């Protein structure tokens with residue numbers, strides 16, 4: 166079942182050069198982008214810095230309005246949804262950002278951060294909230310006794326786990342990870358990736374996984390969309406994109422990380438040799 170459909174999305178930004186008499190100009194950051202995400206799958210969006218990945222993710226999460234195109238979620242056109250429809254969408258689609266500290270309120274305890282959805286729903290008993298927070302802390306591999314601590318008392322990897330716990334608190338259908346492991350040390354990165362994959366196996370939601378690191382993408386994705394200069398130049402299964410890339414840009418990206426997977430690498434070289 167198709168969960169998310171992004172159809173013909175374009176985003177133009179109006180930019181102004183430097184100086185008092187600088188002219189305004191329009192810059193197309195995302196240009197006629199279309200893709201789908203099936204329920205339960207992970208679609209990675211890769212591409213170099215500035216290729217439009219984050220802008221695409223922000224449009225898919227309704228954090229940014231597209232200039233043109235539509236976003237359909239669970240069969241509903243949500244491009245301009247408001248009120249209850251938007252609130253439902255905001256519940257179903259959660260975003261995990263690159264810097265966990267900037268997206269966690271430093272003045273709130275982790276318990277308060279994680280249980281915010283319960284507060285909105287009018288659940289008040291402190292014991293219910295505590296139990297909810299502790300269960301989620303455990304699910305993401307944190308010590309449940311630490312739920313009264315503040316974000317600054319955690320390491321970067323632990324803080325990202327809190328961000329993930331907060332996303333899961335509302336039982337989402339889609340989690341958009343925008344460079345969610347990019348700022349972490351490689352060993353911590355591997356642990357958080359393992360966690361993300363386990364949570365998906367347990368709960369069956371989908372990921373849109375934005376990353377510039379191909380080794381990370383290879384680990385987590387089932388399908389891969391490659392972006393260059395605002396456009397999707399190639400989309401296919403992980404095996405196809407890594408093993409038999411069709412677009413020159415994808416080949417260049419892969420060539421920059423030659424030892425991503427010896428087997429796929431060999432297949433790619435064989436193919437290129439004809």
Ligand SMILES: Nc1ncnc2c1ncn2[C@@H]1O[C@H](COP(=O)(O)OP(=O)(O)OP(=O)(O)O)[C@@H](O)[C@H]1O
Nearest residue numbers: 178180194212213214215216217218219220221377
């Ligand atoms: N608010 C904005 N105003 C003007 N230009 C913008 C704005 N947001 C993004 N851009 C430009 O749009 C292009 C795409 O940016 P985007 O952040 O989507 O790329 P990205 O692939 O996610 O790159 P990175 O990995 O560096 O974040 C870039 O050239 C960026 O400078």
